[in-house]
Amino acid sequence: MPKISNRGENIPFSPFRKLMPYAQAAKAKGKKVYHLNIGQPDIATPPWAVQKLKETAIDVLAYSPGAGWAPLRKAVADYNQARGIAITEEEVLVTSGASEGLYFLFIACLEAGDNIIVPEPFYANYNGFAHMADIELKSITSHIEDEFALPDIDKFEALIDNRTRAILITNPNNPTGCVYSKATLEALGRLVKKHDLFLFSDEVYQDFCYTDEPFFSALSLQGVQEHVVVLDSVSKKYSACGARIGYIFTKNEQVFHSVERCSKLRLSPPALSEFLAIYMLENDQEYMASSKAAYDSRRRTVFNRLKNMPGVTCYLPKGSFYCFAKFPVQDAEHFCRWLLESFEHNGETVMLSPGQGFYATPGLGIDEVRIAFVLNENKLNHAMDCLELGLAKYTEVEANLVSQLT
Amino acid sequence: MPKISNRGENIPFSPFRKLMPYAQAAKAKGKKVYHLNIGQPDIATPPWAVQKLKETAIDVLAYSPGAGWAPLRKAVADYNQARGIAITEEEVLVTSGASEGLYFLFIACLEAGDNIIVPEPFYANYNGFAHMADIELKSITSHIEDEFALPDIDKFEALIDNRTRAILITNPNNPTGCVYSKATLEALGRLVKKHDLFLFSDEVYQDFCYTDEPFFSALSLQGVQEHVVVLDSVSKKYSACGARIGYIFTKNEQVFHSVERCSKLRLSPPALSEFLAIYMLENDQEYMASSKAAYDSRRRTVFNRLKNMPGVTCYLPKGSFYCFAKFPVQDAEHFCRWLLESFEHNGETVMLSPGQGFYATPGLGIDEVRIAFVLNENKLNHAMDCLELGLAKYTEVEANLVSQLT
Numbered sequence: 001m002p003k004i005s006n007r008g009e010n011i012p013f014s015p016f017r018k019l020m021p022y023a024q025a026a027k028a029k030g031k032k033v034y035h036l037n038i039g040q041p042d043i044a045t046p047p048w049a050v051q052k053l054k055e056t057a058i059d060v061l062a063y064s065p066g067a068g069w070a071p072l073r074k075a076v077a078d079y080n081q082a083r084g085i086a087i088t089e090e091e092v093l094v095t096s097g098a099s100e101g102l103y104f105l106f107i108a109c110l111e112a113g114d115n116i117i118v119p120e121p122f123y124a125n126y127n128g129f130a131h132m133a134d135i136e137l138k139s140i141t142s143h144i145e146d147e148f149a150l151p152d153i154d155k156f157e158a159l160i161d162n163r164t165r166a167i168l169i170t171n172p173n174n175p176t177g178c179v180y181s182k183a184t185l186e187a188l189g190r191l192v193k194k195h196d197l198f199l200f201s202d203e204v205y206q207d208f209c210y211t212d213e214p215f216f217s218a219l220s221l222q223g224v225q226e227h228v229v230v231l232d233s234v235s236k237k238y239s240a241c242g243a244r245i246g247y248i249f250t251k252n253e254q255v256f257h258s259v260e261r262c263s264k265l266r267l268s269p270p271a272l273s274e275f276l277a278i279y280m281l282e283n284d285q286e287y288m289a290s291s292k293a294a295y296d297s298r299r300r301t302v303f304n305r306l307k308n309m310p311g312v313t314c315y316l317p318k319g320s321f322y323c324f325a326k327f328p329v330q331d332a333e334h335f336c337r338w339l340l341e342s343f344e345h346n347g348e349t350v351m352l353s354p355g356q357g358f359y360a361t362p363g364l365g366i367d368e369v370r371i372a373f374v375l376n377e378n379k380l381n382h383a384m385d386c387l388e389l390g391l392a393k394y395t396e397v398e399a400n401l402v403s404q405l406t
Numbered sequence: 407m408p409k410i411s412n413r414g415e416n417i418p419f420s421p422f423r424k425l426m427p428y429a430q431a432a433k434a435k436g437k438k439v440y441h442l443n444i445g446q447p448d449i450a451t452p453p454w455a456v457q458k459l460k461e462t463a464i465d466v467l468a469y470s471p472g473a474g475w476a477p478l479r480k481a482v483a484d485y486n487q488a489r490g491i492a493i494t495e496e497e498v499l500v501t502s503g504a505s506e507g508l509y510f511l512f513i514a515c516l517e518a519g520d521n522i523i524v525p526e527p528f529y530a531n532y533n534g535f536a537h538m539a540d541i542e543l544k545s546i547t548s549h550i551e552d553e554f555a556l557p558d559i560d561k562f563e564a565l566i567d568n569r570t571r572a573i574l575i576t577n578p579n580n581p582t583g584c585v586y587s588k589a590t591l592e593a594l595g596r597l598v599k600k601h602d603l604f605l606f607s608d609e610v611y612q613d614f615c616y617t618d619e620p621f622f623s624a625l626s627l628q629g630v631q632e633h634v635v636v637l638d639s640v641s642k643k644y645s646a647c648g649a650r651i652g653y654i655f656t657k658n659e660q661v662f663h664s665v666e667r668c669s670k671l672r673l674s675p676p677a678l679s680e681f682l683a684i685y686m687l688e689n690d691q692e693y694m695a696s697s698k699a700a701y702d703s704r705r706r707t708v709f710n711r712l713k714n715m716p717g718v719t720c721y722l723p724k725g726s727f728y729c730f731a732k733f734p735v736q737d738a739e740h741f742c743r744w745l746l747e748s749f750e751h752n753g754e755t756v757m758l759s760p761g762q763g764f765y766a767t768p769g770l771g772i773d774e775v776r777i778a779f780v781l782n783e784n785k786l787n788h789a790m791d792c793l794e795l796g797l798a799k800y801t802e803v804e805a806n807l808v809s810q811l812t
Contacts, residue, residue, distance in 0.1 A: 001632045001658070002571065002604050008514035008664035011671065038469075045467040053678075054460040061451040061648040061682075063444075096502050096650070099672045107538055108414035112518065128671040132513055134540070165408065198408045226407045242467040242677025244502070252407070258414035265417065265534040266505045270676030271648025272459075276467075 007134075012127045015357025015370070018333070022340035023351050032348040033340065034375060034383035039174065039321065041374040043239040043294065046287050049279035056275050066264035068094025068247070069274045075281045076247050085219050087249050093259055094269045098204050098233040098246035099125065101259070105229060105248065106133035108258035109198055110165045116200070117159050118168040119150055121175050121324060121358030121365060123202070126168065138164070139360035144326055144368070147315040148176035153187045157195075166198035167191070171218070172205040175358050175370040176324045177299070177317020179209050182216040189221040189228075197227065198255075204233045204246070205320035207288055210296045215319075225251040236321075238280045239291070243273035295321045298373035298380055305384035306371075309391055323371045324355065328395055332356070332369050335394055343390045350383040350390070413540075418533045421763025421776070424739070428746035429757050438754040439746065440781060440789035445580065445727065447780040449645040449700065452693050455685035462681050472670035474500025474653070475680045481687045482653050491625050493655050499665055500675045504610050504639040504652035505531065507665070511635060511654065512539035514664035515604055516571045522606070523565050524574040525556055527581050527730060527764030527771060529608070532574065544570070545766035550732050550774070553721040554582035559593045563601075572604035573597070577624070578611040581764050581776040582730045583705070583723020585615050588622040595627040595634075603633065604661075610639045610652070611726035613694055616702045621725075631657040642727075644686045645697070649679035701727045704779035704786055711790035712777075715797055729777045730761065734801055738762070738775050741800055749796045756789040756796070 016037040023033050067073065070089070077089040095101035110116070112134035118126065120139035130137045140155050142148040156167060167188060172179045180188075192199045201218035209215045218228045233246035250256050263269075299317050306314040311328025329335045333354035343349055355368025373380060422443040429439050473479065476495070483495040501507035516522070518540035524532065526545035536543045546561050548554040562573060573594060578585045598605045607624035615621045624634045639652035656662050669675075705723050712720040717734025735741045739760035749755055761774025779786060 001660075002515070002598075002602050004515050004660045004664040005513070005517045005520070005571075007517060008667065011513075011664070011667035013667070014670065017670075040468055042466060044465050050464045050467075058456050059450050060448060061456075061646045062446055063647045096676070097672060097674075103672075107411070107417075109408070109410050111411045111413060112540065114411075125671050125673075128667075132668065132671070134518060165411075192408075196408050240467045241469045242674055244674060244676040254407075254410045258410040258417070261414065261417035261419070261534075262538065264420065264423075265531050265538070266503060266509075267531075268503075268648055268650060270502070270650040270679050272678040272682065273676050276678065 007131065011131055012124070015124050015355075016336070016351070016353045019336055019340060019351065022337050026340045026349060030347065031344050034348065034350045034379055034386065036371050036373070036375065036383055037351040037353045039236065039372050039374060040241055041236070041239045041321070042376060043291055045240045046238055046280050046284065048283065049238070049276055052279040053272070053276045061271055063268040064094075064271050064274060066267065067260050068092070068269050069271065072274045072278050075278045079281045080249070085217055087219060091249055091251055091256065093248050093256060093263060094274065095246045095248060095263065096244045096266075096269050097235060098202060098231040099129070101231045101246050101248040102126070102200070102202065103129045103133065104259045104262040105200060105255075106130065106135055107262055108255060110135045114163045114165045115161070116166045116168050117156055117164060120360050121148070121355065123170055123174045124357045127360070137360055141359070141361060141364060142176070142178070144313055144315070144324065148173065148178040148324065150180055150184050153191055156191055160195050160197070164195070164197060166200050168200045168202070170202040172209055172215075172319025174205060174320050175322045175353070177320050177322050179211065179215065179319035181213065185216055185218055185221055189224045192227045193224050199224065199228050200231065201228065202231045204231065204236050206232065207237050208292055208295050208321060209319040210299065211318050219249055227252070229255060234277050234280060237288070238284070240276065240280065243276055244270055245273045245277040295373065298377060299323065301377060301380055302371060302373050302384065305381070305388065309388050311395065312391070321373050323373065324368055325371060326368050327391065329367055329398060332367050336369065338394055339386070339390050343386070343393065345386045345389050348382060348386055350386040352387075413537065417537055418530070421530050421761075422742070422757070422759045425742055425746060425757065428743050432746045432755060436753065437750050440754065440756045440785055440792065442777050442779070442781065442789055443757040443759045445642065445778050445780060446647055447642070447645045447727070448782060449697055451646045452644055452686050452690065454689065455644070455682055458685040459678070459682045467677055469674040470500075470677050470680060472673065473666050474498070474675050475677065478680045478684050481684045485687045486655070491623055493625060497655055497657055497662065499654050499662060499669060500680065501652045501654060501669065502650045502672075502675050503641060504608060504637040505535070507637050507652050507654040508532070508606070508608065509535045509539065510665045510668040511606060512536065512541055513668055514661060516541045520569045520571045521567070522572045522574050523562055523570060526766050527554070527761065529576055529580045530763045533766070543766055547765070547767060547770060548582070548584070550719055550721070550730065554579065554584040554730060556586055556590050559597055562597055566601050566603070570601070570603060572606050574606040574608070576608040578615055578621075578725025580611060580726050581728045581759070583726050583728050585617065585621065585725035587619065591622055591624055591627055595630045598633045599630050605630065605634050606637070607634065608637045610637065610642050612638065613643050614698055614701050614727060615725040616698075616705065617724050625655055633658070635661060640683050640686060643694070644690070646682065646686065649682055650676055651679045651683040701779065704783060705729065707783055707786055708777060708779050708790065711787070711794065715794050717801065718797070727779050729779065730774055731777060732774050733797060735773055735804060738773050742775065744800055745792070745796050749792070749799065751792045751795050754788060754792055756792040
């Protein structure tokens with residue numbers, strides 16, 4: 001039998017992948033599982049846009065151009081211009097989710113063996129795309145004590161070597177909920193200019209910032225426009241994860257054309273979703289205000305619940321819909337598994353993402369967990385009940401359980 | 407300014423890419439251009455399926471699993487089982503077009519530096535995906551005199567080295583319209599078994615075979631089930647190229663899981679299109695019969711017109727919706743450009759794909775052209791009028807034109 005490749009075999013799994021069989025087993029036993037492990041929101045996809053899609057005449061569902069259907073590129077540019085981001089439709093390239101955009105950027109801008117500096121914890125799938133593109137992610141640790149603020153710029157500078165090609169940030173951050181300030185971005189801007197690096201800024205949560213300070217996009221940085229590539233998506237903005245519509249913005253024509261070459265190979269983004277994306281972008285103010293208010297309230301609920309749990313370290317996240325918390329356990333993955341396998345409260349339990357998979361540095365995040373507040377307030381409170389009771393019970397008998405189960 | 411990568415810069419363009427500005431310029435001047443250069447059919451996407459999509463309640467357009475939505479995997483398996491292909495839903499993995507499936511296979515099954523043997527001319531984007539995955543395509547030339555039949559098996563065997571991992575075929579073939587027989591497939595099966603290789607069979611045109619012999623899928627080969635991976639798609643079958651729904655079939659669990667790891671990174675196929683694909687697969691017999699009859703008639707039209715053009719070598723293609731023809735010109739790319747730039751007939755002209763880009767061997771295909779019969783009979787005849795008159799005029803003055811334009 002012919003063998004698969006090492007590179008195929010070693011594509012990293014998601015942080016909660018190992019827990020999936022336990023979640024399935026729990027459900028098979030009739031347990032209700034609250035999924036706070038994945039960024040799949042419960043908020044309805046804009047109904048007016050779904051309705052307009054249904055009213056759209058579709059004769060031949062044809063390929064779009066590789067870079068996306070021109071009316072969508074224009075809609076994305078218009079949307080951003082209205083928010084003060086000076087981007088033209090020629091600078092917008094539509095991808096099948098921001099994920100594809102990031103992967104194409106890795107290929108378009110880096111040779112095999114090059115590296116990118118990224119603050120950790122970071123969105124775990126970056127690891128997988130880096131692995132597929134044969135590049136290295138060099139991580140700088142951010143800390144819960146600082147609410148995962150960006151580490152000092154000199155720590156980034158110290159990591160730069162002759163194979164470093166870019167800095168990658170997620171702003172607002174997944175998994176930490178941190179939002180980087182204008183001053184922080186400007187410091188990064190000076191650094192990429194000094195060392196002639198790219199700045200890849202994944203801004204798919206840009207609409208979910210809960211502080212008074214307005215969100216500052218890397219695209220607004222002055223003097224480094226040819227260094228910056230921003231990734232965005234309709235997935236989180238409009239709770240349309242299944243649409244698979246993302247886009248990259250860049251004023252660097254070489255980058256645009258290099259990514260476009262990748263995009264032409266796969267021929268077209270999904271065209272039905274392109275229609276939907278246009279309709280969503282057209283008229284979203286009320287919808288966005290309501291979504292943002294819902295997440296804002298949820299983050300407060302999660303924070304208020306967590307801070308009353310003995311031994312838990314947490315903070316009020318400033319953006320996105322995640323919180324990264326430290327638990328009084330020796331092995332958060334084991335605790336998450338135990339919640340699924342051995343715990344229930346009124347027939348219910350909760351699934352979380354163990355923190356370790358969000359770090360590149362071995363041994364970090366072992367007592368941390370990512371919580372996605374993607375369920376409504378009522379469910380969130382039920383989930384937090386499970387977490388609170390589970391944590392109390394687990395810590396009581398942890399030593400004993402660890403020896404039994406591992 | 408930071409530089410893009412060599413690998414990004416060197417992603418190959420499509421065979422007709424260089425001609426695009428000339429097509430645009432022709433249209434800007436008011437010329438009507440018949441596009442026989444691209445496999446984008448004019449046939450309507452199944453209206454009943456579009457209607458059912460419009461009747462589907464969509465609340466949250468969520469991620470599907472990486473391997474695709476379970477009901478779609480089942481629909482695909484059922485569809486194939488009904489046609490005598492013994493494949494289960496666990497052996498079906500949904501991809502964003504067959505293109506993504508092929509790329510994932512390259513990563514999942516080959517290390518960087520490994521190679522795949524493929525008969526040329528072949529679908530030009532294979533080059534690009536091989537380039538991105540850092541693998542080599544080793545080509546074996548098929549010939550117009552044989553109607554591009556598969557070269558002798560010993561020619562394949564002679565090319566196998568210690569980095570060869572797979573043989574890749576397109577059956578029915580794009581760009582040649584050749585269909586490989588059961589006996590041919592069996593010979594390939596023996597070869598991959600003997601040398602422990604994979605057989606990747608791109609069968610996206612399997613519904614368009616115009617001979618009496620039934621189409622023989624590589625999945626039907628006996629004794630080599632763990633070697634075979636088949637790629638298919640709804641794009642051509644249902645004229646739904648923009649849906650971006652393809653799928654791979656394999657009974658090799660290791661391959662399945664390796665591809666699945668890639669698929670989980672990009673999270674989900676496009677979910678709206680997954681609905682549409684299910685509806686299309688449900689009830690397509692009348693539709694498929696009518697599409698096939700249309701293409702059958704078109705291939706006869708193209709063949710009958712080509713065979714009456716002096717100096718043109720052609721044949722009646724047995725499958726897909728392409729014909730690869732040899733023209734009495736020194737440089738087919740120059741001729742194709744001239745058709746757009748310097749020729750018109752009643753304000754019309756035709757765009758074709760120069761043959762060279764479909765070969766890996768330098769210098770081959772230089773006087774050949776791919777013709778996609780994706781327009782209706784009336785338009786096809788107009789396009790053939792342009793081709794016939796253009797060819798007569800061009801060959802008359804070719805020497806003179808070449809010296810003027812190059």
